Amino acid sequence: MCRRTRLTTKLKRLLISRYGFVLLTACLVICMNEIVCYEWMVMTWPNIDSLANKSTVRKFLLVADPQLIGEKDEGFFGLITRNDADRYLANTFSRANNYVKPDGILFLGDIFDEGLSASDDEFNRYFNRFDTIFQYKSRGNKSIVIPGDNDVGGEYYGDKNPYQRQRFSSYFGRMIQLYRQKDIEILRLDIDLRDDYLKTKQSRVLEETQSRPMTSAFRIVLNHWPMLTRSATFTKSFLHDLNPNLILKGDSHHFTIHLHDRNRSVTEMLAREFLPQPVLPIDVAQTRYVHEISIPTCSYRMGVSRIGYGVLLLDTATKSAHLTILSTPRRYGYLYVYATYGICFVIGFIFMLLCPGRSIVTYPRS
Numbered sequence: 001m002c003r004r005t006r007l008t009t010k011l012k013r014l015l016i017s018r019y020g021f022v023l024l025t026a027c028l029v030i031c032m033n034e035i036v037c038y039e040w041m042v043m044t045w046p047n048i049d050s051l052a053n054k055s056t057v058r059k060f061l062l063v064a065d066p067q068l069i070g071e072k073d074e075g076f077f078g079l080i081t082r083n084d085a086d087r088y089l090a091n092t093f094s095r096a097n098n099y100v101k102p103d104g105i106l107f108l109g110d111i112f113d114e115g116l117s118a119s120d121d122e123f124n125r126y127f128n129r130f131d132t133i134f135q136y137k138s139r140g141n142k143s144i145v146i147p148g149d150n151d152v153g154g155e156y157y158g159d160k161n162p163y164q165r166q167r168f169s170s171y172f173g174r175m176i177q178l179y180r181q182k183d184i185e186i187l188r189l190d191i192d193l194r195d196d197y198l199k200t201k202q203s204r205v206l207e208e209t210q211s212r213p214m215t216s217a218f219r220i221v222l223n224h225w226p227m228l229t230r231s232a233t234f235t236k237s238f239l240h241d242l243n244p245n246l247i248l249k250g251d252s253h254h255f256t257i258h259l260h261d262r263n264r265s266v267t268e269m270l271a272r273e274f275l276p277q278p279v280l281p282i283d284v285a286q287t288r289y290v291h292e293i294s295i296p297t298c299s300y301r302m303g304v305s306r307i308g309y310g311v312l313l314l315d316t317a318t319k320s321a322h323l324t325i326l327s328t329p330r331r332y333g334y335l336y337v338y339a340t341y342g343i344c345f346v347i348g349f350i351f352m353l354l355c356p357g358r359s360i361v362t363y364p365r366s
């Protein structure tokens with residue numbers, strides 16, 4: 001028998017042996033959980049080519065609440081859970097980034113889960129993980145990162161500390177900043193749930209905008225916390241000062257769209273969890289209306305079932321805006337597959353020890 005035939009025979013014997021069966025099924029499970037599910041996810045994303053390929057369209061990838069798992073709260077399995085959550089974010093983000101090829105990436109706060117309680121060394125390690133997952137430093141000024149309550153506080157009384165805000169700024173830039181590019185203005189803000197706009201933020205915001213409302217076709221505010229569902233005085237003065245037509249936020253972990261009618265001073269919810277159509281046009285032409293869009297979390301650890309990334313497409317020629325959501329897999333389902341396989345493996349291993357045998361089927365010797 002030639003060498004090649006002997007090798008083929010040995011391989012066939014290995015595959016039909018008990019060890020071969022275990023190896024083969026393990027490879028299939030890993031392949032499904034780590035590759036196939038992500039590739040399948042990409043195939044279900046809405047087709048944005050007709051808009052995205054236009055030279056006048058600016059594309060933004062919206063990333064909300066990645067909440068990188070910290071080093072204190074996870075206990076004994078922290079290393080495993082952190083690695084899995086980081087790998088999930090890297091796998092989904094890299095595919096979303098390739099799919100959209102964005103001109104800008106907007107991070108809508110709560111970057112870290114334990115940013116508030118982190119020491120300087122821990123914060124630096126968290127930042128390095130963030131950089132590895134999202135390639136933040138290598139993208140230069142293409143990304144804007146705003147803070148959330150898990151990064152700098154602001155969710156309840158007494159959790160704010162000027163040092164944490166300063167530290168966040170030293171990594172991600174100023175808290176309040178206006179970016180202008182052609183017909184697009186983007187104002188990053190940090191107005192938390194406890195801030196009184198008129199008392200604590202108005203003067204600093206007006207300093208940045210030189211006391212002029214925004215005037216471009218696309219006047220976008222980034223703020224981790226909601227702006228339209230606060231008191232009438234807050235909303236009215238904020239809208240009067242800045243004149244935005246789009247507010248992008250995170251924090252809730254859910255996807256919602258709120259519409260504020262400035263003439264009637266009322267806010268209503270237009271969508272929750274699901275987009276009415278795969279690629280939704282957003283009316284930004286009428287100064288009367290302001291849209292506030294809450295982007296779902298991209299982390300499977302946040303306890304919500306619908307997770308993913310937002311995509312905002314702004315056509316500077318037609319002055320039209322479109323929004324879509326790129327949903328990402330529910331990781332827990334795949335972790336359960338691993339757990340089930342692990343249990344079957346242990347049972348099978350015990351069975352093999354108790355009933356030693358060479359193969360599942362008898363293969364003729366040559």
Ligand SMILES: [Zn+2]
Pocket residue numbers: 110148149150224250251252
């Ligand atoms: Zn938050």
